Amino acid sequence: MEETKLLMLYGCKLAKNIEENLPNLANRPGILLKSCDGIIGVFSNLKELLSRGQMISGQSQELQQTDNIGAGIQEWLKTGGKSYHQATDLHNPQAVLGNPRTRGFSEGCANLKGVLGQQESGLELMISGMNVKSFAGGIGGEIIQPVDVDASGSIRASSSQCKRRRKDDGHKIRVIRVAAPQMGNLDLPPEDGYTWKKYGQKEILESRYPRSYYCCTHRKFYNCPAKKQVQRLNHDHSMFEVTYRGGHTCHISSTPRPPVEQGMIRPIATMQPPLPCSTSSSVLTTHWLSMDIKPSVLESTATIFNKQMFQELGGEGTGSSTAGTLASGRFPDNQALPVADMANTMFNGGSSSSIGIENIFSSMGDKWN
DNA sequence: TAGATTTGACCAGA
């Protein structure tokens, strides 16, 4: 549920910021459209995540509420977002789903799109659909797929191509779908905060694309059992299906730290020393509304906006050092990085930042002006 | 030259 809550708040915040800064953004249609795309991606992923989640849990009432996720954001936007915290109790997902003011992200986004004008060609906006390619650059929202594990621990096929599966060895299994890179090496699997070593590739029956097998780089030294499989979707080659098996144990060190795999939060906005599994030299960590949020999700989400804004603002960022950039919170010319502040403000409730969420866009507006 | 990737062969579950 943590991804759900994260996406929910993040999308609402972005929408609110766009609405509040339409005067500034009016002269920057590129930023506007990309921002809108990002928001729609967030909300669409949220919708899919919720739908799938409820299908798994079989809670029909929640499903109905999710389907009704409707006019709420529009209504909420009309209030100027001022009633956000009153309208949404993010500590209580039931309250969020049941609250008419927070229902209807899709309609809200459609409304935004109407405000912002015609979408770019090539920009896939499938607000009511499930097929959103949310973010350019290959960092996509995380969409959890249902995985069926029967009582014996073996995996039941959840797709037609999974006819036989080896018995699970008791490891936790997690299946997600992420957007494939749209530039550069298109075969590179999406970054997820860990380093992986490819140990095999295999053509899979009835699949157009081969499946790649990865294990944790540190399997040798830390006996880390984590593995993942990456395969491009048959029907949508721009999406990867990534199957994670087993959790990382290689992060265990002399410094106690909750495992990322278990989605446990870390202390307030501190810079962590590099860890064996992390691809980053440092990791931006947050606490946010006391929620359990996987840092990888947080970083990916925050990076989307970072990359888009950075490019639009004429930066030379490549987005290759996501966590490092966010952690530094600086442009190369040592300017403050608005999105880092934004992420910091958002995910830390604004308590630890001198820049409030309301000021982020206005400060950016200064740059644009 | 060490580490990563590729790829054919082998293993094991269904």
Place this chain on the structure above:
DNA sequence: TCTGGTCAAATCTA
């Protein structure tokens, strides 16, 4: 027997 998963030698690359 078929197929997915893994191994390990060969190859590549920084």
